[in-house]
Amino acid sequence: MKKYNKYFLVTASLLILITPSFAHAMHIMEGFLPPVWAAVWGVVALPFVIKGFMNVNKIVKEEPNKKLLLALVGAFVFILSALKLPSVTGSCSHPTGVGLGAILFGPTVMSALGIIVLLFQAIFLAHGGLTTLGANTFSMAIIGPLVAYGIYKLLKKQGTKGGVAVFLAATLGDLATYVVTSIQLALAHPDATNGVMASMVEFLSIFALTQIPIAIAEGLLTVIVYNLLVEYKKEGGNLIENLQ
Amino acid sequence: MKTFNKNLILIALLIIMVIVPLAINKNAEFGGADGEAEGVIVEVSPNYEPWFSSIWEPPSGEIESLLFALQAALGAGIIAYYFGFMKGKRNSADNR
Numbered sequence: 595m596k597k598y599n600k601y602f603l604v605t606a607s608l609l610i611l612i613t614p615s616f617a618h619a620m621h622i623m624e625g626f627l628p629p630v631w632a633a634v635w636g637v638v639a640l641p642f643v644i645k646g647f648m649n650v651n652k653i654v655k656e657e658p659n660k661k662l663l664l665a666l667v668g669a670f671v672f673i674l675s676a677l678k679l680p681s682v683t684g685s686c687s688h689p690t691g692v693g694l695g696a697i698l699f700g701p702t703v704m705s706a707l708g709i710i711v712l713l714f715q716a717i718f719l720a721h722g723g724l725t726t727l728g729a730n731t732f733s734m735a736i737i738g739p740l741v742a743y744g745i746y747k748l749l750k751k752q753g754t755k756g757g758v759a760v761f762l763a764a765t766l767g768d769l770a771t772y773v774v775t776s777i778q779l780a781l782a783h784p785d786a787t788n789g790v791m792a793s794m795v796e797f798l799s800i801f802a803l804t805q806i807p808i809a810i811a812e813g814l815l816t817v818i819v820y821n822l823l824v825e826y827k828k829e830g831g832n833l834i835e836n837l838q
Numbered sequence: 839m840k841t842f843n844k845n846l847i848l849i850a851l852l853i854i855m856v857i858v859p860l861a862i863n864k865n866a867e868f869g870g871a872d873g874e875a876e877g878v879i880v881e882v883s884p885n886y887e888p889w890f891s892s893i894w895e896p897p898s899g900e901i902e903s904l905l906f907a908l909q910a911a912l913g914a915g916i917i918a919y920y921f922g923f924m925k926g927k928r929n930s931a932d933n934r
Contacts, residue, residue, distance in 0.1 A: 623872060625888030626879060666920045673913035676906055680859040684866025685874060720892035757844075779875060785882045793882045800874045807855055814852045818845045819917070825841040826924035829931075 621730045622775060624716065624723025631782040636728030639709075642736045646706030653699065659831055660699075667695030668707050670819060675711070679811055681804040689812035690771050693764030694819060696739035697746045708735025733774035742767025760820045765813030772801040772809075 627635070653660050674691030681687060692704045709731045715721040722730045746763035750756075780794035823830055860868075879886060896902045 621872065623876060623888070624892045625890035626876070626886075628886075629889065662920060662923070665916055669913040669916035669920075673910055673917070676910040676913065678870075679856055680863075680868050682859045682862065684859070684863040684868060685871050686868050687871045717893060720895035723890065723892065725890045779879070783879050783883045783886065793878070796878045796882065797875060800871050800878065804871045807859065811852055811855045814848050814855070818848050818852075821841050821845055821848075822921055826921065826928065829924040829927040 621712065621715070621722030621734070622726040622779060624720070625725055626723075627726050627729055627778070627782050629725075631778070632725045632728060634728075635726075635732050635778065639705075639728045639731040639736060642702060642705040643709050643731065646702040646704070646709075646735075649700065649703050650706045653703070663698065663830065664703075666819075667698055667704075670694050670816075671704075671707060671711065674812060674815065677811075679808050681807050683804045685800075685804050687772075687801070687804045687808050689808055689815070690734050690738055690768050691812065691816075692734065692739045692771075693742035693760075693767040693812065694816050696743040696767065697760060697763055701736070701739035701743040704739035705731070705735045708739075729778045730775075733771045733778065737774045738767045738771035740767075741770040756824065757817050757820065761813040761817045764816035765809045768809035768812045769802065769805055772805040773798065776801045 650664070653664060671691035674689040676688070678686045678688045692708060695704045695707065709727070712722050712727055712730050712735065713724075716724045716727055742763040745766050746759050749759035749762060754762075776794060776797035779797045780790050783793055784790040785792035785796070896905065
């Protein structure tokens with residue numbers, strides 16, 4: 595069990611280190627949020643991240659049989675954020691991959707995994723940024739997972755089939771991240787004559803519109819992994835049985 | 839339906855999702871969406887100066903794509919390890 599932990603840490607840090615900048619079209623660029631907004635989003639994101647690290651710690655300590663699954667959801671985020679996909683708008687963006695982990699482990703666990711990725715990218719890969727870390731964490735590692743988790747729970751309660759619920763949760767969680775990014779940029783950069791709403795429309799037309807087909811692709815990819823997890827639920831343990 | 843067949847259909851859908859944008863926008867640049875956002879910021883607040891810049895940047899597009907391929911390969915490695923491990927677990931349980 596100890597060995598898994600070590601593997602997870604080593605591969606996770608390797609992956610974080612080499613995550614390239616251009617793969618992350620969504621993060622707000624370094625220096626592009628004024629200091630006030632940088633601070634606001636940092637303060638808002640902090641409690642979620644702290645809770646996330648506490649939860650990751652708890653899983654590693656109390657449920658060591660889930661560590662391999664934790665590595666899997668982390669690896670899923672890395673792969674998906676490397677997949678720069680073309681969109682019908684003629685530009686590219688990439689999925690986030692946080693939906694799968696949010697459904698399995700709850701949203702705050704993904705806040706912890708997400709901020710690690712964002713932080714190292716900002717330091718080593720010129721992507722996102724240290725000054726925009728709070729804002730990017732809020733969109734990708736807090737709101738995205740929360741939306742995915744909430745939609746999954748809601749649909750399951752209504753008796754929606756597992757695969758359909760996972761698809762919608764992952765797709766809408768992905769889309770929510772980019773909507774939040776657009777709102778954050780609009781608040782910080784309102785249109786000079788027409789205000790926040792006008793520039794929000796501009797940013798949404800770039801981020802959210804581009805993201806729609808990519809969010810659907812994320813939904814499909816998440817269901818593929820979900821199907822495999824269900825196939826091996828007996829071997830994979832009780833967490834996956836809860837999924838169905 | 840068997841998991842394998844279900845996933846085969848999903849993968850086919852995924853490939854269509856990627857090819858369709860390329861087919862219908864033959865002359866588009868397919869640049870990053872963040873670059874476009876930068877353009878909008880310059881437009882709505884022309885006086886805005888980024889007050890902080892990145893500490894380090896990959897020196898070239900080649901280095902970026904090297905890191906990019908490595909990232910995807912390592913992530914895929916972990917996922918393949920997980921399911922290979924599960925399959926091995928099942929096989930050894932079946933043989934017992």
